[in-house]
Amino acid sequence: MTLFWLITGALVVLTLLPVVMALLRGGGDGRGTDLAIYRDQLAEVERDLERGLLSEDEAARTRIEVQRRMLDADRRERGVVSRLPRGTALVFGGVIALSAAAGTFALYSLLGAPGYPDLPLAERIAQADAARDRRPSQAEAEAQAAPMMPEPPELDPDFDRLLTQLRQVMDERPDDLQGYRLLARNEAAIGNFPAARAAQERLVELLGPDVTAEDLAMWGELMVLSAGGFVSSEAEAVLDRALAADPRNGRAAYYKGLALAQIGRPDQAFAIWRGLLERGPEEAPWIEPIRGQIGQVAAAAGIRYDAPAPAAPRGPTxxxxxxxxxxxxxxxxxxxxxxxxxxxxxxxxxxxxxxxxxxxxxxxxxxxxxxxxxxxxxxxxxxxxxxxxxxxxxxxxxxxxxxxx
Known part of the structure; x- marks a missing residue:
């Protein structure tokens, strides 16, 4: 950290040094150099005349041209501002140097990441891949989330009785498609997500090749909810199956973006979520969760983004x-x-x-x-x-x- 600031300070000093030196030198009168050159040219003309290299007429014309240039140079140099007093130049140069240095460090503190090590893109991708491979399994994630799950709600006695009967019936009828669909829905409604996930998993198994993208997306969602919001490798594989069947399935796309954000790929998560926001519909259940998270994801990806305002609802409100x-x-x-x-x-x-x-x-x-x-x-x-x-x-x-x- 100290070495970084020392190197940065040295670079700022080296950058500002030519500016300060120019101020200290100032404009000067500037006439000495040009007039000395022209005097040497006049002396050279006289030497050439003595050696016979120039005729008298040629020497006269050359003298007149050199003298004209000397007068032009003298007029130009008289218009140059004289050098600042040394004390004033030092103060002015110091103010410029301090202002530039302070502005540079302030801008870096705002936009940069002091103390954060360099992380090339290839290394970031490698870390994301490693994080994906290190994720807990679905069973491990559910076990970790179980203590944090809310207490089950107190159910209406009639509903509780019907749900108990449904569970018993499904134990006796393990191949009932509609029964498992109904069981998954009702278990999810009371917050019993592991049971809902198991019922939906069985439903997908029974459907076989007839399974729909929405069935798969619902299974993936219940896996995530059972794990307390964590997207395991198994859940992501299910979501990928749903997206392969229907790339526009919003539910699966939302959780796919969540998986990418969790492993350190906010750039890819942002691209998915922005597309969902722009596509809508506004009433889709994943829109509000995206609105609540996309700002942080965009910032993590280094992207400036303002989410579009919610659309006005249609129909009677x-x-x-x-x-x-x-x-x-x-x-x-x-x-x-x-x-x-x-x-x-x-x-x-x-x-x-x-x-x-x-x-x-x-x-x-x-x-x-x-x-x-x-x-x-x-x-x-x-x-x-x-x-x-x-x-x-x-x-x-x-x-x-x-x-x-």
């Missing part, structure tokens, strides 16, 4: 619902009806995120169209069957609308 509550029944029905009509048509033709389906379910219940809201709820559950966060959003909307599970 909670604010719209509150505004409707203050209207007359007729106006409220008309306003909600218009919004519901546009949202329903868009979801039917274009599809949309789970938040839009949730808004439609709540809006239909406000209009009193309970049967239609129930139908949309059932359809939404089928659309988002493989995504637990989306199903949670749909379930919350169903509770608000007072619909049955």
């Amino acid at each position: 909670a604010a719209d619902m509150e505004a409707a509550a203050d209207m007359s029944p007729e106006d409220r029905q008309a306003m909600i009806g218009n919004m519901v009509s546009g949202l329903s048509q868009r979801l039917a033709t274009e599809g949309g995120p789970s938040s839009d389906w949730a808004r439609l379910i709540v809006a239909l219940s406000v209009l009193g169209q309970t049967d239609r809201a129930q139908a949309i709820l059932d359809e939404a559950r089928g659309v988002f069957a493989g995504s637990q966060p989306d199903l949670d959003a749909i379930a919350a909307a169903a509770d608000r609308a007072g619909l049955s599970e």
Whole structure:
């Protein structure tokens, strides 16, 4: 560390030395050198004339030209500023040197990394590869995370009874695809991620070649959640399988970026997460986690980045619902009806995120169209069957609308 600052200080001094020396020399009168040259030329003309190398006319013309140059040089040099007094030059040079040195060290302290050893790119990549190889296994990661997991929530007695029955049924029916899908979803909903991961793993095994990218991505996510947010080698391999099946799978891409950030490749993590942010949709469950982490990842990668502002939600919002509550029944029905009509048509033709389906379910219940809201709820559950966060959003909307599970 001391050697670094000594070398840096020496380089600053060597860089500033010519500037200070120039100030100390100043402009000077500068005439001595040029006039001495021209005097030598005049003397040379006389010697050439005596030796017969020049005629009288040639010597006269040469004298006139040299004398003209001497007058021009004298006029030029008279316009040069005289040298500063030595004391003033020393003070001025010292101020410049100190200002330049202080500015250099301040800029390095802000943008550099004092005390941090040089780390070439090849070595960084090698360290990242070594960190990837040294990662704990999935089983080790889950064992390490187990003490830090929150206490299981107190379940509704009816739900607890049904979940217990489901577990017992799956012990008796080890090849039930839909049963394992339902078990994984419900275990994840209560925070029992290791059990959910095991159920999803069995589901993927049963699906075989028919497994989808979303099934694999969900398995990878449950592996990460079971390990307390750590991406093991086994989890990353599952995520890679999901991305191979569907490179645009946002869930798998998010956790792949997390894996890269954890092993020391923030540059690659940033590239993945920036693409997800720009692609959206805004309501995707991985958008908010990315917004919370991408700034640190960009800084670690040496990249200046401002995340794009969240897009405004489409369809009726909670604010719209509150505004409707203050209207007359007729106006409220008309306003909600218009919004519901546009949202329903868009979801039917274009599809949309789970938040839009949730808004439609709540809006239909406000209009009193309970049967239609129930139908949309059932359809939404089928659309988002493989995504637990989306199903949670749909379930919350169903509770608000007072619909049955």
